[in-house]
Amino acid sequence: MLRCVAGTIVALAATTTPALAAQPSPDLQQSIAADQPLATGRATLATGHVDIGPRYVDDEWTLLVHDGTQARPVWRDPDETVFRVSDAALQSVPDDPAYAFLDIEAGRRVHVVPQVQDQGVIWLGWNSQDPRVLQTIDRGVTLSLLGVHGPGTLTTFLQSGNFAAPQVLWRSAEPAAQPIWVEVNTHTHANWVFSAPGVYLVAVQVSADLISGEQVSSTRTLRFAVGDAASAEEAFAATAEVPGAAGQGAPDDGPTEAGDSSDGPGTTLLAALVGVAVLLAVALVVVLVRSAGARRRAERERSAASPDGRP
Structure with missing residues (x-):
């Protein structure tokens, strides 16, 4: 069964008016074909539908970018991909205690990758829908934020369409790894809030128990150029001691199994x-x-x- 998570774009406006309910986007009803290719070469993705998720490449478990911005979706290496969050994504932090977890003063303008698609902004989510992943994992995967390096903070949260309180998933201000559970055959989008423009490196790990009893894990770094003034070339070239990012591998480096450290x-x-x-x-x-x-x-x-x- 396909589990779709959709809701509202956060009401990041200088008002206490609740976020308006939104209908789930048809794009959440996606399925992924086994023959979708692995693209090569650098790509800067600024608009359209993109997910991160586990996939097998040459029998090896890894975390890749599923690029649906073109007519034919492809998978990409995170090291060769930059997510550009343009100034079209700017919104104001509301004067509402419900958003105190952002630790950003009310009225301040921040860049938001929205939970509900905005045609002028990159739409970033995650999925566990690769056909071989569906066949081999036991119940689901764990997707963890390990660390963030950038000029500000990153906060990722969900907001349902029934005026419920925001559900915080990741806060870069927290020092420890932050795992979330993703059931098998899930496609989810959330709000990603960047407190300041610039280049961000985000270390993310996806791990799972397989039906065979094997444990697999892959850690990769996502690259963001936030704001029109941020340089995609700088994002491609950036390196940092992001917690957990050491030892990350490209698809042909093979999976990192639990206990190998x-x-x-x-x-x-x-x-x-x-x-x-x-x-x-x-x-x-x-x-x-x-x-x-x-x-x-x-x-x-x-x-x-x-x-x-x-x-």
Whole structure:
């Protein structure tokens, strides 16, 4: 069953008027063909429908960009893709306590990639609909924000069409990884709010338990040029120590399976056992030294008490 999540564009206007309900876009009813190609070469995507999602490339699990901006959709390497968020995406933060989680003062203009499609703005979501992904994952995938490097903050949230409170998914201001659950065969769009213009690098990980019992994971960096003045070339060239981005691989680098890290649970347990062994050895040495000292003192005391000076 296809699970579609749609709702309203956030009412980021200097008013307390609730967001108006919107009908789900027909584009959410997509299906993805197994033969959609993997495009090569750089692409800057400024308008139209785009998702991120897991896919198998040469039998390897990876996170790619599903580009639906053209008549025939293709998949793209995140390192060769820049999402341009133009000034057409500017909106004002409302004077409404419901949006306090943005940590941005009311009335300030910010760039918003909307949950509901605006033809003049890039429309970015995620999906778990690649045919082989559908066949191999167990129930769904975990999509996690690992870290963001940029001139401001990034906040991603959902807002339903029934005036419900915003559902916060990701906040770059939070220091820890932020996972969200994505059921199998899901296509979702959300609001992406950038507090300042400039280049952003966003580290995202997609992981899953497979029906076979195997665990797979892929971490990639999404590149954003926010604002008309932001340079797409700078976004392509940008590098940063984004948490979790180290070790990311292009599609032909293969999947990163859980437990492969040298800092994983096995290494931690080994270090702990070594530490315990060292402490026990030190304690044993202390006990032996103290015992030897006690014996020597006892012998001296007996010798002093004997009339002939012998023990």
